Amino acid sequence: MEKSKKLIGVSLLSVMVLAACGEDSAQEAGAGDGEDFYDENDLEMIVPTSPGGGSDIQARFMAPFLSEHVPGSPDVQVVNIAGGGTITGSNEFALMREPDGESSLWGSISTTTAYLLDEEGVEYDYDNFTPVLGYPDGGVVYVSESTGIEGPEEILEAEEELVYGGTSATGLPLTILLSFEVLGLDVDGIFGYESSGPARVAFEQGETNVDFQTTSSYVSNVEPMVEDGDALPMYTIGQIDEDGELVRDPQFPDLPTVKEVYMDIYGEEPSGEAWEAYKAFVGAVFTVQKVLWVHDDIPEEALNELVEGAETMVEDEEYQQEGEEVMGYEPFVGQEIQEMMPRLLDLPEGTEDWVKQFLNENYDLEQ
C-alpha cells in the first residue's frame, strides 16, 4: 500500500506538470518601472505547423534567447496552430490577434508559397506585417550514380530517364521544377510523397534518380551517400544578393549554382521567363525562408524593443554556437530585413501567371 501511495503521488505530480505546461509557465509579476514595453507584456510566437517540424524546432530554440534579450524580458511562448499547410495558423494570426505587440508569427516556406500563388483559404497579407528577423535556407539537387552523369556539366546527358520525386508541384518542389525548366532538363516529376524524407528514401530505392534536400537534411543524410559514390551533387539552389543576382550558397561554397551550370552548358547567361521566375522564387522562399512577423501597426516601442532584442540575440555567442545546427544560416535582422522583404516578395510582372501556366501545362494543375 505504501508503494502504491508513492506511485499515486508520482502520477499526481506528473498531472501537475501537465497542467502547468498548459499555461504560461512562469507568469512574471509586472512590477517593472514601466520603462520597457515588454516589462508589462509577453510575446506569443505562433508556429503554424504541428510540434516537432524543422521550423517549430527553430522557434522553440529561439524563444528563450529572445526572452532574455528583449528589454523587459517578456515570456516568449511558442504556440502551435497547425492546419491547412500553415494557412490556418497564419490566418489566425492575421485575423484573430490584436496588433498589441503581444503576438508574432513564425512563417515558413509554405506560408510564403501559398501567399505568392494566392492559394485557396489565404486570408493573410504580408503587406500588413513587418518582419523582425529572418533566416535563409538552401539545399542541393543531386542525382543517382545510375544516371551515368559524372558532373554538373553532363546533366543533360543522362543514360536513363530522369525521375524526380517530391511532395506536390506547388510546394517546396516548385523552385526545383523551375530550375529544371531553366536548364532545359527533361525530368519526369512524381508527386505524392508524404514529405521530403520519404522522397529521399525513394531515391535510395531507385524509384527516383533526381532529388533535392534542404541543407540540414543534405548534410546528415545525403553526404554519406555521396561519400559512398551512390549520389552526386549537381547544384545548389543558391541565394539572391542585393543586386538581384543568383550567388553561391555560403553553406556549400564548392558547389555551383544553376546559373553556373547553365553557362557551362550553353556558354551564355540564362534568360527568359523561366529564369526570371526561378530567381523570383529563390529570393522569396529561400533567400529569406523563415520570418518572424508582427503586425505592422503594433506600438512603435514594441517593435523597437523586439528589433533591439533580436539584434543583440544574434550577437550572443551562446546563441550562435548552439544555433549553428538548428538555424544553419546567418540571419537578417531589423532594418536589413525590413528593406529586403518587400523587394524579395515583389514578383516581376507576369511571373505569377507564368508559373501558374507552367504548372498547368506540365503538371496538369488548374491553379
Place this chain on the structure above:
Amino acid sequence: MLETLVETLAIVLDGSRLLYMLLGISIGLTIGLLPGLSGTVGMSILLPFVYGMDPYAGMALLIGMVAVVHTGDTFPSVLLGIPGSSGSQATIMDGYPLAKKGQAARALGAAFFSSMIGGVIGGVILFSIIPIVRPVILSLGSPELFMLALLGLSMVGILAGKSPFIGILAGLFGMMLGVIGSAPSVPEYRYTFDWLYLYDGIPLPLVALGLFAFPVLIDLLVGKKSISESSALSGKWFEGVKDTVKHRWLVLRSSILGAVAGFIPGLGGSVVDWLSYGTAKQTSKNNETFGEGDIRGVIAPESSNNAKEGGSLIPTLMFGIPGSGTTAILLGGLLLMGVEAGPRMVTEELSLTMSIIWTLVIANIIGAAACLILTRPISRFSLISPSKLVPFLTIILIVGAYQTSQHWGDLLLFVLLGIIGWIMVQLDWPRAPILIGFVLALAAERYLWISVSRFDWEWVYRPGVLIIAGIIILIFGSSYWISKIGALKGAKAKGGNV
C-alpha cells in the same frame, strides 16, 4: 555492437538519467490513463524541456514516456470500454466484457504482463534488425507499400465478424472519412465544404473517441448500472499473468507483428492493435468466444501495441522519416539536443541508439510493474455508479477531443461521430472497419498514385507485390473457410464454450 550495448547500460543507469526516465514513465502512464491524450501530446509537452539536455538524458525522458503510453492506456479500455489512446481500442473488444463479468483485475494483469513482454520484444527486434535495416527498408518501394496497405484493409473482412457485408460498407465509409482534406499528391481539397478546419482532414483521435467512447457514455447513463455487473471483484491480476504465460506463443507472434507494423513507415502503426486482434482471432482455435471476454483478445493487441514503438523507431532513427506524430516530434527533440537522425545513428551515434533500446526495455518493465501494483485500487472504478462517473468522464473526453486541434470543429465532429458510433452499437454493427479504412485510405491512395505514375502498371509484376497479393488471397480464403467450419461447429456445440 554487443560491446557498445553493454557499455551503454552504464550510461543509461547513471543517476540523473534514470530519474529522467522515471519522470518520463510517470508522465507516459498518466497520459495513457487519460482518454484522448496520446503519445503525441506527451511529446509536445516534453519537447520544450529537452533543449540543452544531454542527448542520453533527453532520450531517457522522451523514450521513457513513449514506451509506456500503451501500458497505461489499458486501464480505461478495460475498465470503462473507452480507449485510453488510439492504440488500445482492440483491447476493449474482450477486455471490457471481462470487466463486466467482474474480472477486470485478471484482464488488466494479462494486459500489463503482455505489454511488458511485447515492449521488451520490440526493443530486442530494434536491436537485432540494425545490421539488416537498410536492405529491408530499401526493398519496400511504393508498390509494395500500396500492397501492404491493401493487406491491412483486408483485415476488415475478419473484424467484420458475423456481417461481412456491413463490415465492408463500414470500411468504405472509413475510407471516405479518410479522404477528407488535402489530396496526397495534387494541391486539391476534397469534401472540405470550404471549411478551413477540414483542410487537414479529420484527426484520428477524434474518430477513435467518437466511435468508441461516446457510446459508452450514453450507455452508462441509460443503464444506470456500474460497469461490473457482479458487485465483487473476483479476478486477481496474477491470474492474468498466468493466462499470458499460457498463451506465450500468441504473445510472441503478436509482438513480432506489432514491431513489423510499426517498422513500415507511414502504414498501420495506429491500427496495429486491430491487425493483431484480427490475426489472433483468425488463427486461434475455438475463436467463437472472441468479443465476449476471451483473454486472448486482450493479450494479442496489448503485446503488439507496445512492441510497435520499438519497430517505429527504426525508420525514424535510421532514415529520419517519422512513421507517426509521436516520432515526428521525437526527431525534433533529437535536433534540439544537437543530434540529427540518419544513417549516422548506427555508426557515430551508435551508443545513443543503444541507450534508446535500453530505455525502451527498462521503461516497459518498470511501467508494467507500476500498473500491476496500481491494478487493485484502480479496478474499483468499475464498481462506481455511473451517476458519479459520467460527469467526470464527460469532462475528460471533451477536453481530450478539444485538444486534438483546439478548434470548435473538434467538438462538433466528436458528437457527430459519437452518434454514428452509438447507432452502430445499437444495430450491433462492427466499428473497427471504419477505423482501419480511415487510417489506410490516404496511404493506399498515395502509394497507388505514385506506383502508377512511376511504373504505369508494370509494378504489378514485382515479386514483392505478388507475394503480398498471395498473402491477401490466403487471408480471404481462410476467413471464408474458417467461418464455414465455425458455423458448422457452432451449430453442433451450441453455447458450449464461454
